[in-house]
Amino acid sequence: MIGYRNSILRLSHYRRCLRQFQELGYTRVFSENLGQAAGVSAVQVRKDFSSFGLVGRRKGGYIISELLDKINQILKKDKIEKVILVGAGNLGSALLKYRGFEKESIKIVAAFDADPAKTGKRGDIPVYPMEKIFSFVRENGIRVAILTVPESVAQDVGERLVSAGIRGILNFSPVTLRLPERIIISHINLAVELEHLVYYVHAGTTKAL
Amino acid sequence: MIGYRNSILRLSHYRRCLRQFQELGYTRVFSENLGQAAGVSAVQVRKDFSSFGLVGRRKGGYIISELLDKINQILKKDKIEKVILVGAGNLGSALLKYRGFEKESIKIVAAFDADPAKTGKRGDIPVYPMEKIFSFVRENGIRVAILTVPESVAQDVGERLVSAGIRGILNFSPVTLRLPERIIISHINLAVELEHLVYYVHAGTTKAL
DNA sequence: TAGATTGTTAATCGATTAACAATC
DNA sequence: TAGATTGTTAATCGATTAACAATC
Structure with missing residues (x-):
């Protein structure tokens, strides 16, 4: 009944x-x-499905609506997850405007920035000063944060998020956060991703094609 | 001498x-x-190093400057890689301003957008209409593109990039690009990453902690 | 029935970790 | 020498793929 790590990711794609x-x-x-x-x-699809108990009909394939219902259950899509964003710079601001999260039942409900000039409103999302993180997270039971602050303060802010009660962090800063084991961290390092791609393009070029 | 897939990624982090x-x-x-x-x-570090032929001294550890030189060689960091960005919307514009690529010797030299209102200049990076992709890629020998266009046109634009001669695509759109095998595609789906994180935070909460 | 498709078990592949030998 | 550290070989773990049995 329990799928392994990668299969959860694929479930989102399915x-x-x-x-x-x-x-x-x-x-x-x-x-x-x-x-x-x-x-x-x-x-791969069938293996994933069977590991989550999703069944089809031997000749008729899978019924889409049934699959979606069950996948939504597995991924806990019944209610909207409220997340916060910390660091309303270039990337942070772009993510605040990003429409793609809605479909996944995720909503950025507030943002925080150290620069007073950046506080206020972005569309319908309020941007508060950093000091408000603690009370906001506590009062709204926020569990997940998107971290788009500069490298130099990432570790600090990460620790603050944890002390406020955050359980998961989507980290866009290039530093490896050193936080308690129980905190779930996803690391997206844009420069490294691009570098990796460049490497393979080179490798492909070097090889005889 | 040849490391496996993940070790290359780790090399960037090292x-x-x-x-x-x-x-x-x-x-x-x-x-x-x-x-x-x-x-x-x-x-893991020692294993990675040894698979790339990076050696230390039995008691003295590794010499940083030596390591960096060799890693730069492996990752082909001797010259700046010129890449283009297609789709100068929210996310695209943020990436155009992103400073993190420089350190990795990667430079976005031009952007392209279908909307004439978005063409012109962003900082020092020119934004051209889509029609210019083909000639620009050809004339400048560009091999890697960042794709930040809307979902609906991603496949189309991807095909265009390939026909222009692009070999690697960093795809931020949520669609799975269907392109020739030889094209190297990195897929960053922000919504899926966040969804995945939310899933694990939930899972952690459900389990007895 | 024959063919198509699911679902499962076994085999393979790849990456990480453990154990330990080498040596400074 | 003893202790610390590298570097390698073997063991384990996890994920994917192959083979095939079940069945509509």
């Missing part, structure tokens, strides 16, 4: 693809179709 | 940490130190 199929008017899919759409093999 | 150590005035590190800074085990 979910997105399934909704696209649904919009196109389909009611059923085969593992083959879904795999193609999500960029994985058909076997 | 590189960043090593430079920090260097700024602090250190000239040598032990695998233990570096592991802590990069968030991996000391054994």
Whole structure:
């Protein structure tokens, strides 16, 4: 019943693809179709599904609406998750405007910045001074934060978030956060991602093609 | 001599940490130190190094400047890689302003957007209409593109990039690009990353802690 | 029935970790 | 020498793929 780490990530992708199929008017899919759409093999799809107890019909494939219901259950999509964003600079501001989170039932409810000039409102999201993090997180039961502060203060701010009660951090700063084991950290290092890509493009070029 | 996939990624992280150590005035590190800074085990560090032919001294650890030189060689950091960005919306504009790429010897030399209102200049980076992609990529020998266009046009634009000669794409759109095998694609789906984090925070809460 | 598709078990592949030998 | 550290080999762990049995 419990899938392993990567399969949870794939579940999110399947979910997105399934909704696209649904919009196109389909009611059923085969593992083959879904795999193609999500960029994985058909076997992978079936393996993932079976590990989460998602079943199809031997010849009729999977019923999209059923799948979506169960995936939503697994991913706990029944209610909207409220998250905060810390650091309303370039990247932070862009994320505040990003529409893609809504579909995943995630809402950025507030942002925080050390620079008083940046506080106020961005669209419908309030930007508060850093001092308010603690009370806001406590009062609203926030568990997840997006961290888009400069490298130099990332560790500090991370510790503050933890002391306020944050359990998960999506870290866009280039530093490796050193926080208690129980804190779940996802690290997106844009420069490293790009560097990695450049490396493989070079490697491909070097090899005889 | 050839490391495996993940070790290349870690090499980028080691590189960043090593430079920090260097700024602090250190000239040598032990695998233990570096592991802590990069968030991996000391054994992992030594394993990675040995697979790339990076050697230390049995008791004296590794010489930082030597390591950096060799890592730069491996990651082909001798010259600046010129990349383009397609889609100068919220996220695209933020990336155009992002300073983090410079350190990795990567430079965004031009951006492209379908909306004539968005063409012109952003800081020192020119934003051209989409039609210019083909000639620009050809004339400047660009191999890597950052894709920050809306979901609906991502596949189309991806195909265009490929026909212009692009070899690697850093894809921020939520769709799985279907492009020739030889094209190297890195997929960063911000919503999925956040969703994944939320899932694990929930899972941690559900479990008895 | 034959063919297509799911679902599971076994085999393989790849990455990490453990154990330890080498040596400064 | 003893202790600390590297570097390598072996063991383990986890994820993917292959093979195939079940069945609609």
